[in-house]
Amino acid sequence: MFKNIVVPIDLQDRKGTERTLTAVDKYFGNDVQICLISVLPGYQMSVVASYFPKDAVTDALGAMEGELSALGRRCLKDKTVTVKASEGNTYKGIVKHAESISADLIVINAQKHGRVEKMVLGSVTAKVTESASCSVLVLKG
Numbered sequence: 001m002f003k004n005i006v007v008p009i010d011l012q013d014r015k016g017t018e019r020t021l022t023a024v025d026k027y028f029g030n031d032v033q034i035c036l037i038s039v040l041p042g043y044q045m046s047v048v049a050s051y052f053p054k055d056a057v058t059d060a061l062g063a064m065e066g067e068l069s070a071l072g073r074r075c076l077k078d079k080t081v082t083v084k085a086s087e088g089n090t091y092k093g094i095v096k097h098a099e100s101i102s103a104d105l106i107v108i109n110a111q112k113h114g115r116v117e118k119m120v121l122g123s124v125t126a127k128v129t130e131s132a133s134c135s136v137l138v139l140k141g
Helices: 014-027 056-075 090-101 115-122 124-131
Strands: 004-008 031-042 080-087 107-111 135-139
Touching: 004 014, 004 090, 014 056, 014 107, 014 135, 031 056, 031 090, 031 115, 056 080, 080 090, 090 124, 107 124, 124 135
Parallel strands: 004 031, 004 107, 031 080, 107 135
Antiparallel strands: none
8 A cells, every 4th residue: 555655735725734633643554654745835936035135045945844743743743754945846855755755646636726727827726636646635625
């Protein structure tokens, strides 16, 4: 069965995060390795980066890892949890990390977006599903 699971977390979607972590805790045993990952959208473009202090991205990534760790301790008490915060394209960051740790499953929450948002931004869930080399479990709710 699945032993190495990546769980992308949108730290701004508390309700979806709680639902996702509750499902992971319920449906997977304690013998799995779970990596909670959150990706900060790319701020390294020179035009955007010039408006932020030098250490803003580093500080944000550290804070994100702290939040992910706290979520893991609170929601996945009996499981082995690691965390990863990265910066860049969200779906590419998720897929790249899953491949780098040889994940055999990605568990991702499907968020509802309006039509315009889908057209302009696309769906991270759809792109992860299409791009991942491992299985993807999409939680809808």
